Each structure stands twice: as C-alpha cells, then as structure tokens.
Amino acid sequence: MTELKADQKEKRRMTTPEVRKLSKDSTFYVLGVVSRFAQRRDKNDNPFWDITIMDGEGQIEGKIWGNSEWWHIAGDVKYKMDPVSDDNVKKLEGQTVGLQGKVVEFREQNQYNFNAVYYVDQGKYPPHGFVRRSPVPAEKMENAFRELLEVCGENMREFLKYLFFERDFWQTYNVWPAAVSLHHAYVGGLLEHSLAVTRSAVGIAQNYRAGGFEVDMDIVVAGALLHDIGKLETYRLSPAPEMTLAGNVVDHIVLGYHRFMTLVEEYGRKRDAKKLDERRALAVGHILVSHHGCREFGSPVLPATPEALIVSVADELDFKLFCWKEQTSLLEGEKEVTEFVPSVQRRFWKSRSAKEERESPTPQSATLP
Ligand SMILES: [Fe+2]
Ligand SMILES: [Fe+2]
Known part of the structure; x- marks a missing residue:
C-alpha cells in the first residue's frame, strides 16, 4: 500500500478542462462522476472499457485497457479489484472514480488512455458534487x-x-x-x-x-x-x-x-x-x-x-x-483555431479579440508627420 500512497502523492489532481489542454504523452489524474461506462472486447477477446467522467467543469472520455490497475480505496480499506467480477464496477455509472491517464495521439487528435482506476469513498466524494451545472443561475x-x-x-x-x-x-x-x-x-x-x-x-x-x-x-x-x-x-x-x-x-x-x-x-x-x-x-x-x-x-x-x-x-x-x-475555451496561448470537431464537421476560430488589438499600443508609424 505504501507504493500506492507514494504514487498518489505524485499525481496532481486536474480538472477535465486542464486535461484537455495537455499535450501528447502528458500524464494526469482526474476525479469525477462516471456518466458513461461500457465494457467491450478487443479482437483477442480481452476486455477493455469506454468511460466518460464529468467533474463539474466539463467531461472527458477515454479507454481503460485490459492491463490497467483497478483499486478500491475507502478510508483504510484499499485493495485491488477485479474489473470483470467486481459488483462496484458492474454499476459504475453514476459513481465517483479517480482516473490516472496519459494523453495519446490518434489520427492527429488527442485521446485519453486510463491506466489506473480508483473506486473512491462515495460518502467522502459524493457523485452529485461532480455534476456540471448551467453557469446561468x-x-x-x-x-x-x-x-x-x-x-x-x-x-x-x-x-x-x-x-x-x-x-x-x-x-x-x-x-x-x-x-x-x-x-x-x-x-x-x-x-x-x-x-x-x-x-x-x-x-x-x-x-x-x-x-x-x-x-x-x-x-x-x-x-x-x-x-x-x-x-x-x-x-x-x-x-x-x-x-x-x-x-x-x-x-x-x-x-x-x-x-x-x-x-x-x-x-x-x-x-x-x-x-x-x-x-x-x-x-x-x-x-x-x-x-x-x-x-x-x-x-x-x-x-x-x-x-x-x-x-x-x-x-x-x-x-x-x-x-x-466550449471548444474555443480549450485554446491555449497563441492558438486561434480548435481541433476538428466531428459533431459539427469543422474547426472553430476564435480571432484574437479586437479588444486585445485596441489595447495594444498604437504603432508610432501610424502618426503622420
Ligand atoms: Fe434544441
Ligand atoms: Fe432537438
């Protein structure tokens, strides 16, 4: 168990929008409520899972491959879970989990692979606390x-x-x-x-x-x-x-x-x-x-x-x-154009605002002698 604790200390918990801004090969840890979870099988009949979690600020979806570790952590009780037979895994939708993952690239798009799943204390981390709400009161x-x-x-x-x-x-x-x-x-x-x-x-x-x-x-x-x-x-x-x-x-x-x-x-x-x-x-x-x-x-x-x-x-x-x-809120630094968004068949553009340009100092050359 000491190994697990040390491992957790290293992880900095991120929000889903923060994870979306990470570049290829970055690792991360997120905590949220599972909104979609489905077991699937690869061509060798090994199980893997599609999972989506939301954390109050957004959501992230990815895959949990067959070689991932599954941990149950509730108070002092910590043990490895068998994802195929464990009852908590069977009804994971609506439950709070921690996911440790890595950003990978597939067809020039970022995707997320989760290599460790932590089934956490549902009383300490109640699922409704991670549900995103409309920003309008x-x-x-x-x-x-x-x-x-x-x-x-x-x-x-x-x-x-x-x-x-x-x-x-x-x-x-x-x-x-x-x-x-x-x-x-x-x-x-x-x-x-x-x-x-x-x-x-x-x-x-x-x-x-x-x-x-x-x-x-x-x-x-x-x-x-x-x-x-x-x-x-x-x-x-x-x-x-x-x-x-x-x-x-x-x-x-x-x-x-x-x-x-x-x-x-x-x-x-x-x-x-x-x-x-x-x-x-x-x-x-x-x-x-x-x-x-x-x-x-x-x-x-x-x-x-x-x-x-x-x-x-x-x-x-x-x-x-x-x-x-949503998509342009994920843009970082100088980027003005988003990743391709399949649901609307386009990339979005957020021009560096006119406000920014107005605020930049007027070039001297613009003043006529
Ligand atoms: Fe509508
Ligand atoms: Fe509609």
Missing part, C-alpha cells in the same frame, strides 16, 4: 422564462402555464440536461438552451414582422420553449446525464410530439372554453417534429412554416454557438 433562468410567457397572447400563455406549472413540468424541465454530451450536457442545460432558442426566435420573428411578414408570435414562443420537450423522456440524471432506453430507441422528436399532443387533448378536456385551437396546436406540433431541419438529423418533415423555419435556425445556431464557446 436558476433564478435568472426562471425569470427569463416567465418574461417569455408574457410575449404570448392570453390563450397560449394560459396553456403554457398549465403545462409547465399546473402539470408540474417545471420541476424536471428546469434541471434537465439538453444532451449527454455535445451541447448543454449538464443540470439546467435544457432550460438554458430552450431560453436561448426562444430569445433568438422571438428576435428573428420581430424582425420579419417589422418587414411585413406574417409570423405568429404565440406559435414561435410555444414551439421554441417546447421544441426539445421530448428530452424529458430521453435523458435522466443519475446524477450525471444519461440516455434512457426510450431515448435510444425512439428519440426526443417522436416522444416530444406525442407528449405535446397528449397534453393538448388533456388541456382541452379540462378547460373546454380555453382549449387550444386544433390548427394552432398542429402548428406547434409541426415545430416539434421539424426543428432539426432535415431528415438526416431525425426530423421526419422539413420546416414548412415561417415559425418552424425560425425555430429551426435558432436551434441550430444555439447548438453551434455553444460548441464554438
């Missing part, structure tokens, strides 16, 4: 949400209030993640994303209305706030975002449309006088099914109304801007 998001409801006419506003507050959607909607990875994959991510999409959509709609276009603001707001509502069924927090079975085999577009139409019917039965007009409900439903903008990304129909076109571009914009922010 919850109260600020709720206020923004309520302000957006005020943009709607009375009928639509009443329907949305019923759905979110009387039907208790809010409790889930305001903490739910928008994804397991890629974008807004943290507590409060779905609300943060939905608010950004709605604000953009309202702005674009106002712009076109000012130009004489007929755009129904109720449909835009309802469609934007609800566009990803199916994600309430496709993800769960345990405590990190995870995909549910329904998420894997049905997906949020179909689940969202189904849930929305069921609630429209329910609302109609309860509030007959105020029920949502069938065509207007369908116009919102159309946004739910078309918002991905093309069939390759899971929408069975393409946006066919001004409202659906607007929400679809606002959604895509927020996703891409989020990726730009």
Whole structure:
C-alpha cells in the first residue's frame, strides 16, 4: 500500500478542462462522476472499457485497457479489484472514480488512455458534487422564462402555464440536461438552451414582422420553449446525464410530439372554453417534429412554416454557438483555431479579440508627420 500512497502523492489532481489542454504523452489524474461506462472486447477477446467522467467543469472520455490497475480505496480499506467480477464496477455509472491517464495521439487528435482506476469513498466524494451545472443561475433562468410567457397572447400563455406549472413540468424541465454530451450536457442545460432558442426566435420573428411578414408570435414562443420537450423522456440524471432506453430507441422528436399532443387533448378536456385551437396546436406540433431541419438529423418533415423555419435556425445556431464557446475555451496561448470537431464537421476560430488589438499600443508609424 505504501507504493500506492507514494504514487498518489505524485499525481496532481486536474480538472477535465486542464486535461484537455495537455499535450501528447502528458500524464494526469482526474476525479469525477462516471456518466458513461461500457465494457467491450478487443479482437483477442480481452476486455477493455469506454468511460466518460464529468467533474463539474466539463467531461472527458477515454479507454481503460485490459492491463490497467483497478483499486478500491475507502478510508483504510484499499485493495485491488477485479474489473470483470467486481459488483462496484458492474454499476459504475453514476459513481465517483479517480482516473490516472496519459494523453495519446490518434489520427492527429488527442485521446485519453486510463491506466489506473480508483473506486473512491462515495460518502467522502459524493457523485452529485461532480455534476456540471448551467453557469446561468436558476433564478435568472426562471425569470427569463416567465418574461417569455408574457410575449404570448392570453390563450397560449394560459396553456403554457398549465403545462409547465399546473402539470408540474417545471420541476424536471428546469434541471434537465439538453444532451449527454455535445451541447448543454449538464443540470439546467435544457432550460438554458430552450431560453436561448426562444430569445433568438422571438428576435428573428420581430424582425420579419417589422418587414411585413406574417409570423405568429404565440406559435414561435410555444414551439421554441417546447421544441426539445421530448428530452424529458430521453435523458435522466443519475446524477450525471444519461440516455434512457426510450431515448435510444425512439428519440426526443417522436416522444416530444406525442407528449405535446397528449397534453393538448388533456388541456382541452379540462378547460373546454380555453382549449387550444386544433390548427394552432398542429402548428406547434409541426415545430416539434421539424426543428432539426432535415431528415438526416431525425426530423421526419422539413420546416414548412415561417415559425418552424425560425425555430429551426435558432436551434441550430444555439447548438453551434455553444460548441464554438466550449471548444474555443480549450485554446491555449497563441492558438486561434480548435481541433476538428466531428459533431459539427469543422474547426472553430476564435480571432484574437479586437479588444486585445485596441489595447495594444498604437504603432508610432501610424502618426503622420
Ligand atoms: Fe432537438
Ligand atoms: Fe434544441
């Protein structure tokens, strides 16, 4: 055990964003909650594992190869684990682990190999303490949400209030993640994303209305706030975002449309006088099914109304801007261009800011004699 202690002392615990900035052959130690874990087999039938952990600031994914060491450390109890038979390893998702690893390069991209796994004391390092949260305070998001409801006419506003507050959607909607990875994959991510999409959509709609276009603001707001509502069924927090079975085999577009139409019917039965007009409900439903903008990304129909076109571009914009922010935050030193980002098929560029240039001293030669 003395060996293990000495080894641990050497390791400096890093955050996942710090690890992402390391160069090839660097070694590191991270502590976080496992958000994805799957055993696989290589061509010689030896086991290896895909693992993703998050630590409150981000996440990192990599591989644990068959020759790695697995340790259980809880108080004074320290022993080597057999990863194939140990019960803790079988249910590692949602648990806190320490990972010792090395940066390797594969096809000019950094990848992470973990050579030691430490199953730590879950009481001392509770998993929920490592779950990433939206940087926007919850109260600020709720206020923004309520302000957006005020943009709607009375009928639509009443329907949305019923759905979110009387039907208790809010409790889930305001903490739910928008994804397991890629974008807004943290507590409060779905609300943060939905608010950004709605604000953009309202702005674009106002712009076109000012130009004489007929755009129904109720449909835009309802469609934007609800566009990803199916994600309430496709993800769960345990405590990190995870995909549910329904998420894997049905997906949020179909689940969202189904849930929305069921609630429209329910609302109609309860509030007959105020029920949502069938065509207007369908116009919102159309946004739910078309918002991905093309069939390759899971929408069975393409946006066919001004409202659906607007929400679809606002959604895509927020996703891409989020990726730009995440990826460029990893840039170090003089670097201005990110690694290739497969999910958006591009590298991002963060130009050294105009502010920096303004602050640099004016060259003398610029002053005319
Ligand atoms: Fe979506
Ligand atoms: Fe979305």
